[in-house]
Amino acid sequence: MRNRHRNYDDEAVGRRLADALHADAARVGKPEDAWARFEQQLEIPDTADRYDLPALGRTRPSQQSAWRLALATVATVAAVVGIASAAVTLGPDGADSTHQIASVASAAAPQVRPDSKETAAGSAGVVSDIAADPPRSTATVGSSGVIRVANGNPSVLVSIFEDPLSPQCAEFQQRYGAHIRQQIAQGKLAVRYRMVDFLNAQSPSGTYSTRAYAAMITVAKHDGDMPGVFSAFHLALLSATHQPEVGSASDLSNDDLARLAESVGASQVAQEAIARGEALKLAREGARANSKALIEVTSRLERGPAVPTVIKDGKAISTTQSGWFAELFMLGIDATTNDND
Amino acid sequence: MIRSTCASDAASLHEQARADIDASFRTLFDEQFVTILRLARFLGAGDPEDVAQETFARAYERWPALTSTGGRLERYLQATATNLVRSQGRHESVERRYVDVPVSAAVVASAEATALEDVSNEAFLAALNQLSLRHREALVLRFWLDLSEKQMASVMGCSIGSVKSHVSRGLSGLRACLRSENELRHRL
Numbered sequence: 001m002r003n004r005h006r007n008y009d010d011e012a013v014g015r016r017l018a019d020a021l022h023a024d025a026a027r028v029g030k031p032e033d034a035w036a037r038f039e040q041q042l043e044i045p046d047t048a049d050r051y052d053l054p055a056l057g058r059t060r061p062s063q064q065s066a067w068r069l070a071l072a073t074v075a076t077v078a079a080v081v082g083i084a085s086a087a088v089t090l091g092p093d094g095a096d097s098t099h100q101i102a103s104v105a106s107a108a109a110p111q112v113r114p115d116s117k118e119t120a121a122g123s124a125g126v127v128s129d130i131a132a133d134p135p136r137s138t139a140t141v142g143s144s145g146v147i148r149v150a151n152g153n154p155s156v157l158v159s160i161f162e163d164p165l166s167p168q169c170a171e172f173q174q175r176y177g178a179h180i181r182q183q184i185a186q187g188k189l190a191v192r193y194r195m196v197d198f199l200n201a202q203s204p205s206g207t208y209s210t211r212a213y214a215a216m217i218t219v220a221k222h223d224g225d226m227p228g229v230f231s232a233f234h235l236a237l238l239s240a241t242h243q244p245e246v247g248s249a250s251d252l253s254n255d256d257l258a259r260l261a262e263s264v265g266a267s268q269v270a271q272e273a274i275a276r277g278e279a280l281k282l283a284r285e286g287a288r289a290n291s292k293a294l295i296e297v298t299s300r301l302e303r304g305p306a307v308p309t310v311i312k313d314g315k316a317i318s319t320t321q322s323g324w325f326a327e328l329f330m331l332g333i334d335a336t337t338n339d340n341d
Numbered sequence: 342m343i344r345s346t347c348a349s350d351a352a353s354l355h356e357q358a359r360a361d362i363d364a365s366f367r368t369l370f371d372e373q374f375v376t377i378l379r380l381a382r383f384l385g386a387g388d389p390e391d392v393a394q395e396t397f398a399r400a401y402e403r404w405p406a407l408t409s410t411g412g413r414l415e416r417y418l419q420a421t422a423t424n425l426v427r428s429q430g431r432h433e434s435v436e437r438r439y440v441d442v443p444v445s446a447a448v449v450a451s452a453e454a455t456a457l458e459d460v461s462n463e464a465f466l467a468a469l470n471q472l473s474l475r476h477r478e479a480l481v482l483r484f485w486l487d488l489s490e491k492q493m494a495s496v497m498g499c500s501i502g503s504v505k506s507h508v509s510r511g512l513s514g515l516r517a518c519l520r521s522e523n524e525l526r527h528r529l
Contacts, residue, residue: 010512014484017515020465021383021485028382030375031390038370038397300402314406 135228145286150190164212476511
């Protein structure tokens with residue numbers, strides 16, 4: 001497929017150059033230690049300790065090679081800028097999210113019922129907890145079990161990996177959940193929730209993570225178009241009030257999950273579907289696919305695959321870095337094209 | 342009801358997934374490392390192996406995304422190496438211009454081989470090194486890697502029109518270099 005050249009001279013020179021290049025290239029062989037050097041440079045962490053899930057705020061001190069250090073420096077500078085804008089974006093009531101979460105979840109208030117939009121909007125002033133989460137977000141389930149929560153088509157899209165049994169995920173939602181829901185409700189952020197079920201074995205039933213994921217899928221599928229219902233259910237599952245403790249004597253049965261769904265305004269159809277375990281197969285397959293994706297994306301991170309993990313544009317975001325949330329929006333360019341559901 | 346997935350299942354699943362990544366990446370590394378190393382060297386990188394290592398480190402970082410796009414891995418590697426050399430070149434080009442050491446001395450390992458063919462190769466490579474980086478890129482991608490104009494455009498990050506112009510001007514430059522060298526030799 002060689003180009004046609006303008007004249008004979010060019011062609012002859014090109015041919016001669018090709019010969020010279022090929023002859024010279026052959027002098028350079030592959031260095032024997034190329035792969036060894038490469039592996040050393042990567043410092044791939046030992047697999048054994050990467051499965052000790054999860055670690056919010058527990059990043060090992062870095063031992064990076066020079067160029068990765070340079071990257072980190074850039075990120076730090078960006079994060080510092082991010083802090084400043086977080087204050088602007090989130091406003092003064094952004095900080096107190098811990099309390100809000102517990103009370104919204106435990107109240108399970110009928111006035112949150114999103115099928116009466118007027119009421120919910122009208123009572124927002126009274127029930128101040130809901131201010132951070134105006135019921136405008138809707139949820140859809142992809143064929144692979146990914147749950148997308150959004151209001152319209154925002155330009156910023158992130159994937160969040162969680163295990164329903166993980167206390168670190170609950171902690172994450174307590175810190176950032178209100179911010180996340182607020183941005184979703186305002187149509188600025190779309191979240192793809194991708195659950196994993198690493199922690200099944202640590203639940204009394206041995207299946208809690210998968211069943212909780214299945215319940216989320218069911219609510220998103222049947223009631224996803226009822227604004228706020230999925231968000232409220234997800235919030236409740238990861239609240240201090242309802243999330244089973246790792247290693248405790250009992251967790252939530254499917255009937256319990258159905259009742260919890262009812263308390264946040266899910267439909268009768270969804271409740272029944274949860275009780276009979278409708279989406280278990282999809283949850284199991286989805287969790288497997290999600291684990292695989294999580295591992296692939298986080299394979300180069302020091303902390304390895306862990307939940308919660310936030311991914312934007314195919315890259316894991318360091319949520320232990322202050323300012324990360326505001327940064328999502330500062331750098332949010334055309335993220336919708338990254339949606340490979 | 343569902344089968345309970347125990348932690349060891351999950352761990353082995355993850356190790357399997359990771360092993361898959363590593364196996365496919367290792368294959369690419371073994372196949373392409375030397376090509377990228379040679380490319381970096383032809384483009385005049387100060388430390389070609391460093392460029393090659395860095396190129397693969399970047400590919401590894403983006404591996405899941407790269408493999409899902411399919412079939413463009415070579416091009417990605419070539420483009421990354423080219424860009425790395427370019428950004429190095431910004432620092433080094435000034436030195437090169439004023440330090441009167443023929444780059445070809447480093448490029449051509451052995452001057453012992455005195456066959457006419459080799460001398461001639463050396464002259465070509467020395468002439469190549471006189472060219473601007475874009476022209477050198479164009480000629481190396483075109484005549485050594487035998488890329489099409491479209492492929493070159495994606496590696497060099499420019500339009501097909503620019504590719505054509507870089508090749509044509511590169512060749513003219515090469516001819517001019519060789520001619521002046523010949524004249525010099527005749528005069529001596």
